[in-house]
Amino acid sequence: MKTLSRLYLTLVFIFLYSPIAVMILISFNSGESTTEFLGFSLRWYREMFRDSATLEALKNTLVLSVSSAVASTVIGTLAAVGIDRMRNRFLRRAVMSVTNIPMMNPDIVTGISLMLVFVFVGTLLGLESYLSFWTLLIAHVTFNLPYVILSVLPKLKQMDKNIPEAALDLGCTPIQSFFKVELPFIMPGVVTGLIMAFTLSFDDFVISNFTSGSSYETLTIHIYSMIKKSVKPDIYALSTLIFAAVLLLLVISNASDSSGEPKKKKKDGSDKKRRMFLMRGKEGGVAK
Secondary structure (H helix, E strand, O other), X not given: OHHHHHHHHXXXXXXXXXXXXXXXXXXOEOOOOXXXXXXXXXXXXXXXXXXXXXXXXXXXXXXXXXXXXXXXXXXXXXXXXXXXXXXXXXXXXXXXXXXXXXXXXXXXXXXXXXXXXXXXXXXXXXXOOXXXXXXXXXXXXXXXXXXXXXXXXXXXXXXXXXXXXXXXXXXXXXXXXXXXXXXXXHHHHHHHHHHHHHHHHHHOOHHHHHHOOOOOOOHHHHHHXXXXXXXXXXXHHHHHHHHHHHHHHHHHHHHHHHHOHHHHHHHHHHHHHHHHHXXXXXXXXXXX
């Protein structure tokens, strides 16, 4: 059984990563052929940095992804806190059902509906151009919000509810309690939501195609427009660099996680302080 499981796992990894390996190999090909390797060369990496249209599309994509990720993380975190504090279970379930609609809805339906809304509002306001960077940003924030909320909510549920109350008893305002007590605890979920929002925004094509207009071109739309003729090999070089950047981020993230494991003993002291903080808060509440 062990041999079969290892063979199965090997086949799965080959199926998943062989296309990426082929793309990386072709990016170093000296010729334009995708079926014959003519020799090792950095030609297409040099061509990529000379392709102003591709670099402009990459810049647009990075600006859009960072903006939508930050905006959706801030709004999604506040929304998750509000949902977590709801006492009415029926209302909470209703809000969560509405929140999950953009995530469960097909992208083409979301893209078409958002485009119709933007055109309708633009017509009412008398705008010359209905679709622009701002409509694209609103669309990306819309479909990123559920992922941020679902990343932050589990952390809020894991948090001891007595700790924020103790902070309030010790003189903190609700805002100070949130930033000093709650936010540090849910920060892993916030960071996870931020990374997911950035990745989804960077990768999106369908919704962007319906809401971007002609004045703002992202990388996915730029590559799709090239498919009608032929994809230049410098796109393979760009994709290789993006893959390398993602791989580097994963290595750094795993290294930071592993380096934090030996510090468990130090955490015991912080846990004692946390319990003392909670006890002081309870005593303050009784004194009142």
